[in-house]
Amino acid sequence: MATLCKNCSHALVFDPTSQKLYCSSCGAYFKPEEVEAESKEYRQDLKAESMESIYNTRDKDLMDCYVYSCSECGGEIIINGTEASTTCVYCGNSNVVFSRIAKQKCPEFVMPFSITKEKALELVHKKINKGIFIPKEIKNFSIDCIRGIYVPYWIVNASYTNAAVIQGQVKSGKNSVTRYFGRAGKLKLTRFPIDASQALSDESSSRLEPFELSHLKPFDEDYLAGFYSNVSDVTYSDLKYATKKRAEEYFEKEALDDVRASRKKIISSVPSLKLENNMVYAMMPAWFITFKYKGKPNTILVNGDTGKVVCALPWNKGLFYSLLFTFGAIATTAAFFVFRFTLPAFFAGRSSSSGSDSRGKIIAFLIAGIIALFTVGIRKIVKVIKNIRLTQDKSIFNFTKKRQG
């Protein structure tokens, strides 16, 4: 299952820096397309036996596992139902389970890793060292595991239509009134990547975007050597749902931006999506770095092509709240003196009806401003908390951790 070196028969691994296969034993480099196809043909016929048939196990977790043998040392390689490449736990050599990616299941394109493990870690440290509220323990985290995983994607073409009624507030004389607006339109998505792995949430995978699709290369399993990979396990409904959700998001943003009103929201819509049947199957690279903080698992993602780091990390609550309250108290004191001297003059003006009108407006404006400040601030904090939950999601941690090697 491993691609072996022509000179010394040691298993080769793909080196992101040189974009070639590298032999750690004799130091030779080979272009993936130059490697002989004999071993690849053998892999087409490779058969796997299920854990159930070999060990007669009834363990629910092991029902979807298959056993292969390592071409280097003959050791058992156990992989789950969607993995396509892994590492031998005994000799550490990379193995591609080719029967998984043969024929119809074989991806058409692969985006090879161009970010090395060291570079990925450097990028992560660079990012998190800048974070003023990231605890020191996280800045100096010890890695639980780091895995380079090729994530399956379907690159789709789709047409989307929608008709929506938008409710908004517009000025009418002195008051604001509720008005309704209608927007109908079409959107065409061309070469749009949708994650094809059920184990990885769409929210996490979409944050790895954008991918530079011009970096895609015709699929060659040698690019998988040294990395882990999964095959597509989504249904047409899943794919359609994920595409529709993204198209809807784009359409709604454009429709709301097109309406001149405040406090806009869509109150009804009739979306429709047609997926073209000419979708393309590709594998995209990502580094998954896991560590534990206060007993909770955290997974940082790094786009293996662009180096984009994706994570939301727990914050130093003591530092955050003490700074917030200190600043709040100082700003309150300063504002108190300003109001203490301006309010008497403000209320002492002439008590005509136009004067009280403008006073009322200023007070309403002040109250609206205070509410807006709190709303924006709290929304940002809630967004961070929501994304921290994604980073600490157990399913993504298991997606990375439950792999042999």
Place this chain on the structure above:
Amino acid sequence: MIELLSFLFASGVGFGLACWIFGTLLDKSNNIGDSHGSMADYRAYVSFTARKDRLNKEEKASFCSRYAQRIDDPSTEPKGSERVRRLTDEEIAEFKRAAEEKKAAQRAREKEIFGTTENEFELWESQNPSTSLKGVFKPLNEE
């Protein structure tokens, strides 16, 4: 009274400002890479086919049904419960044939009812770049 009002406004402004500033700082500090591909990244654009402002009650109720265009058609695509896979050329041709048959039937029906077969959506589609991916991804070593 003035003191109380001053204190209320001051604490609102002070802590509101603190909440906004530190919320923004926390977002920048701890929420790393919180973005996904934008429309510009995928060269996608929304083309509006109907714009109506100040909808009255009746228009509000009928806008969606009047302007919505249903384009999904389960008969021209694989079953939703099936795992996504690369379709063979024969399967793609079969789905294409089914879609064309359906379109032809629809056109005939439209002609019968309205006396015209003009389809705005098809016109829009024909003005857009081709969605075919053939030849788009060229291996870098061929360049």
